[in-house]
Amino acid sequence: MVAARTRLEIAAGNLANVSSDGFRAAIARGTLTSHGVRITSVAAQRQGALRHTGRPYDLAIVGAGAFRVRDAGGHVHFTRNGAFERDRFGCLRDDAGRALLGRHGPLHLPQGATIDAQGRVQSGGRCLDRLALDAHATLQSGYLESADVDAIGEMVTVLAAQRSFESAQKVVAAIDGTRQKADNDVARVK
Numbered sequence: 001m002v003a004a005r006t007r008l009e010i011a012a013g014n015l016a017n018v019s020s021d022g023f024r025a026a027i028a029r030g031t032l033t034s035h036g037v038r039i040t041s042v043a044a045q046r047q048g049a050l051r052h053t054g055r056p057y058d059l060a061i062v063g064a065g066a067f068r069v070r071d072a073g074g075h076v077h078f079t080r081n082g083a084f085e086r087d088r089f090g091c092l093r094d095d096a097g098r099a100l101l102g103r104h105g106p107l108h109l110p111q112g113a114t115i116d117a118q119g120r121v122q123s124g125g126r127c128l129d130r131l132a133l134d135a136h137a138t139l140q141s142g143y144l145e146s147a148d149v150d151a152i153g154e155m156v157t158v159l160a161a162q163r164s165f166e167s168a169q170k171v172v173a174a175i176d177g178t179r180q181k182a183d184n185d186v187a188r189v190k
Helices: 002-016 151-189
Strands: 026-033 036-043 050-052 059-062 067-070 076-079 099-102 120-123 126-130 138-141 143-145
Antiparallel strands (some): 059 138
């Protein structure tokens, strides 16, 4: 029952993020242990579909890796959601207000600066900074990566997990019924 519940939670989490840009689906992995089936969650490594937005600071990573962003508390986070906007100081920020980091700290772009496929920030023919990208990864400016969630597949997983849970529940009820009957019959024999 615990394994079925965990599968259900993973599938529900994936469905909840089906429209979150850059979301990587979680995959349920089962292993058989001495205590029964154990389900763990592993992040998928599939590339989500690229969606054209036309906004110059929307960025999609093609390949492995993630954007490094820093929150107001100084903590660095990794995200594949590349929806960034230039604030009044020229800093690129995501919808949570976190600053996009280049190799030299927060990325500051003068008006009209561009970001090329290798992550170089250029203005007036000069390279100002660069995004840290994994080897063989490139950027697409003006695009966002959609979630890599298969909504229909996740719904099938939800239904299968619910059925597994119900079946396990019936087995436990049958075992309890058998034990009660055995206890009552033993008491009558005495």
